Amino acid sequence: MNYGFILPKGDARTAAEFAQAAEEVGWDGFFVWDPVWGIDPWVALAAAAMLTHRIKLGTMLTPVSRCRPWQLAGQTATLDNLSGGRVILGVGLGALDTGFAEFGEVTDRSTRAELMDEGLEVITGLWKGQPFSYAGKHYHIQPLKFPQLPPPPTQQPRIPIWVVGAWPRPKSMQRVLRYDGLLPAKMPAKKRKFLNVTTRDIRQMKAYIDANRTTTTPFDIIVEGKTPGNDPHKDAIAVLPWIEAGATWWLEGMWDDNQADHVLARIRQGPPRAKD
Numbered sequence: 001m002n003y004g005f006i007l008p009k010g011d012a013r014t015a016a017e018f019a020q021a022a023e024e025v026g027w028d029g030f031f032v033w034d035p036v037w038g039i040d041p042w043v044a045l046a047a048a049a050m051l052t053h054r055i056k057l058g059t060m061l062t063p064v065s066r067c068r069p070w071q072l073a074g075q076t077a078t079l080d081n082l083s084g085g086r087v088i089l090g091v092g093l094g095a096l097d098t099g100f101a102e103f104g105e106v107t108d109r110s111t112r113a114e115l116m117d118e119g120l121e122v123i124t125g126l127w128k129g130q131p132f133s134y135a136g137k138h139y140h141i142q143p144l145k146f147p148q149l150p151p152p153p154t155q156q157p158r159i160p161i162w163v164v165g166a167w168p169r170p171k172s173m174q175r176v177l178r179y180d181g182l183l184p185a186k187m188p189a190k191k192r193k194f195l196n197v198t199t200r201d202i203r204q205m206k207a208y209i210d211a212n213r214t215t216t217t218p219f220d221i222i223v224e225g226k227t228p229g230n231d232p233h234k235d236a237i238a239v240l241p242w243i244e245a246g247a248t249w250w251l252e253g254m255w256d257d258n259q260a261d262h263v264l265a266r267i268r269q270g271p272p273r274a275k276d
Helices: 012-024 041-051 069-083 109-127 170-177 199-212 232-245 260-269
Strands: 002-007 029-032 056-059 087-092 161-167 181-186 220-225 249-253
Touching: 002 012, 002 260, 012 029, 012 041, 012 260, 029 041, 029 087, 029 249, 041 056, 041 069, 069 087, 069 109, 087 109, 087 181, 109 161, 109 170, 161 170, 161 199, 170 199, 181 199, 199 220, 199 232, 220 232
Parallel strands: 002 029, 002 249, 029 056, 056 087, 087 161, 161 181, 181 220, 220 249
Antiparallel strands: none
């Protein structure tokens, strides 16, 4: 099991300093929020990259529908090269209540799903280099002849992409199969409301992925939760069932307590390690 920490709030300097603290005590990943408007996640992660050497760096998560995919491809590749190959791109449709309507972003769920699918195809295509062309419903791209092109990401065959998968919806889960990690969600058919994901759900999702994923690249299953940090026994009780269900990453989320001193104190307590 790998252990990551999600920074709930903070500017680029905070991200850099807290990522450094996280690396020092053994966290495996450090993640920041990608808001509609707010602290730029890629600037924050670039700052974190300059003060760290080992820890993975990523977003939790990036709504691809409101990004220009060629810009996101360049941001992630630039950071991957700067960090020596430590980027993880977490993607999903995003939460509408974070400002989508207020800033004129697409709110229709089906259209956002289309934009994400095409956007990811564009991003992964551009990571491979030129010449690259694309003809979709929303994006049309011709090969670029400009002489100064960005280098490909350090990580090959690509930067890992973690995708939200709504269980048991076929289209959502089929999207997950094409990439490198599952951010599990649960939304039964004919409902628009997410339900809490259980360890039983994780087992079912893992079985589906094992049975249907044909690529042989590594694949992660990521769960998010909160542990006390000062009680190894309670930490183990919280984490072990998810390990047994098949999760490969635990992300510590402190969304309900984002005071900087509290967040830093929890980081310094270290990850809630349990025997895998």
